[in-house]
Amino acid sequence: MEWYVETERLAMRQFTLADVELLVDLDSDVEVMRYLTGQPTPREQIADQDLPAILATYDSHPGLGKWAAYERTTGRFIGWFSLDPGLPGEAELGYRLRRDAWGFGYAGEGAIALVRKGFAELGLTRINAITMAVNTGSRKVMQKAGLRFVRLFHEHFDDPLPGTEHGEVEYEITR
Template identity: 45%
Template sequence: MSILAAPSLNTARLALRPVRPADRTDLVALEADPDVMRFLNGGRPVPEEGSPDSSFLTPRGTEPEVLAARLHASGRFIGWFALFDDGWVDGARTAELGYRLRREAWGNGYGSEGVRALVAQALDRMGFDRVRAQTMAVNLGSRRLLEKLGFQPVGTVFPPFPHPVPGDEQGEVIYEIWRGERSPAGTSSAP
């Protein structure tokens, strides 16, 4: 996975811009919420210094591929979104999508809005052929979000979890969406 400098993006309600050190407090607070971390590490808070050896990202404000998500109206931090350049995978230029939202932001459509913007950026403007995302099979909220935006499940993997997480025995579902398929905006994303 290579570094992909994320551009700033604006949606109807969200300002998405690269994280910076001033975001550290918000990023650490996000990972202190057991509900937010439930499907990543079983709900344990992440240490302030992050978890460099974990299988999931713990941004601290210096990651060029991570975008802080703030509400236009109030400037309030609601989470982050990220795109990672996976290079050429099976003959297709591939990006990986990641996101994490504050519990208070769930159910308001912010996840869909941010993912939609990043997928459009990746497929329509950055030249990727496909975008992939991976989530635990039991994370029904994340799975519904991806499926609603046109992502298709393409497989299940069973990565090792250093600490048991409820539902990890069901694995993680890999999703993808391709350029030319139904785009997150509901129209073809073909050039």
């Protein structure tokens, strides 16, 4: 198997069509989805929309996209990390981990690896990340990866999640 990124404890690879159930399982945990949609993602959406979009990004933006993440010692799927395409020379950092992988430093380790790869190998000039202001765990990961607070902003949502009233935050790091 060809790994996109390897760290001391993690290995990341491209997703394939065979990975639908991994994503369904990940997105079925309401705590994992708490600051995203607040509810599980329907299997049909993952199979018919989300996964095809992930796979299309590999062709349209080589080197960027979402990467399935595994513990190196056990081979266990723990979630995904991403460098999603933005403006030319820019990407948005993202991560979604299974709840049983929380608290072990995997999010910071994976995020740091992608930031390094983005600048050293992909020639990016800016990497940003966005989350709800109340998502302190994700904000800590952004800071561990070297990103710095840029702004607090408010968006309108027809069906806002609890905490939306506190706004969204953006962090960034530049080369």
